[in-house]
Amino acid sequence: MRKTPALFLSIFLFINCGLLTANCFVFAQEEKYVRVLILKDKPTVSFKINGSFEIDDAQSGKVLYRGKNLKAAITAQKNGISIGKTSFKSNKVLLRPDDPEAVYLESRKFRGNLVFVRNGRRLSVINHIKIDDYVSGVLIYEASHYWPTEALKAMVLVVRTFALYQAGENAVKDYDLTSDIYSQVYGGRIGERYRLNEAVEQTKGLILTYQGKILPSFHHATCAGHTEDSAQLWNIDLPPLKGVPCDFCKESPHYNWHQVSEEKEIREKLIGAGYDINKINEIVILGKNPSGRIKNLRIISDKKDITISCKDFRNIIGPNIIKSTNFSVSLVNGDVVFVGLGWGHGVGLCQWGAYFMAKKGYSYEQIIEYYFPGSKLSGIK
Ligand SMILES: [Zn+2]
Incomplete structure (x- = not known):
């Protein structure tokens, strides 16, 4: 297969690297493609x-x-x-x-x-x-261009790093990323904004690493109290992704959520995903992770009961309907009522936490160190 030209050289890119060493040089930067x-x-x-x-x-x-x-x-x-x-x-x-x-x-x-x-x-x-053209096309869907610059720079770093991590994981496939919420929402040139592009330029060539490897720099809208340990969701067990307490996102517009769905709608989605159930009578929470998110659900129906991981349940019903796995649930007059906290899987950077940290004067390096403790800012290799 003919490959897209893989690199452009930019000479002696001078970057104030903060966490690396103050005022370091990054030489002969490669421009990667995704x-x-x-x-x-x-x-x-x-x-x-x-x-x-x-x-x-x-x-x-x-x-x-x-x-x-x-x-x-x-x-x-x-x-x-x-x-x-x-x-x-x-x-x-x-x-x-x-x-x-x-x-x-x-x-x-x-x-x-x-x-x-x-x-x-x-x-x-x-x-x-x-x-970086990809990062510019993603940012508008992940953060507003009115956000403080340091929060935008932190977002750029996690989006850029995550894309390159995915490129490494998917090298044998036809593509590295999808353009929906299962990777990072990407809208092409139409999504770009001046302030977002500026944040991309100001962190050019930098990514997050842990022990010399690209960090899977997950991010989510709002953690609502504590970020999640990636090992609870995926086969990724790394010290920078073990989860941290977060009070910064208290004022996030996504801190609380509330969802009322018809019992029939929930039932039909579960049946569509291959679960053998009848009319749902009760949904019982089975165990919580240290971050407060639910491990499993027991769904009690007329015909039989099933146990399902809360992560799978959220994906089947719809990740924008069940906004997080941190909720209480009850059946009320034929409706399933969810009252929840936060938006997203909760792993890695809490975007609204980053927003309020930047508002309080934290730098993007401090924001990154807070949500990914022990990670390093490194030049792209
Ligand atoms: Zn948070």
């Missing part, structure tokens, strides 16, 4: 390119087509991919515009190159993009 899945299972996709471009077979690297200014549909065909009226016997094509800011896909503007992958009569589209 691959972000932006569309999936589409029979056809419309796009527009301004200026010159090239279409390559992504597997052989062979140039299939060169052109200028094109507005067309890309469609998955029986034996390949068609672009406008031209068909190519290829299952994976790379679209490379001369101007990296010249591509519109379904009316959204993207930087970088696009790869179209055919799977039967469906297409997936993957954006190959410089890491």
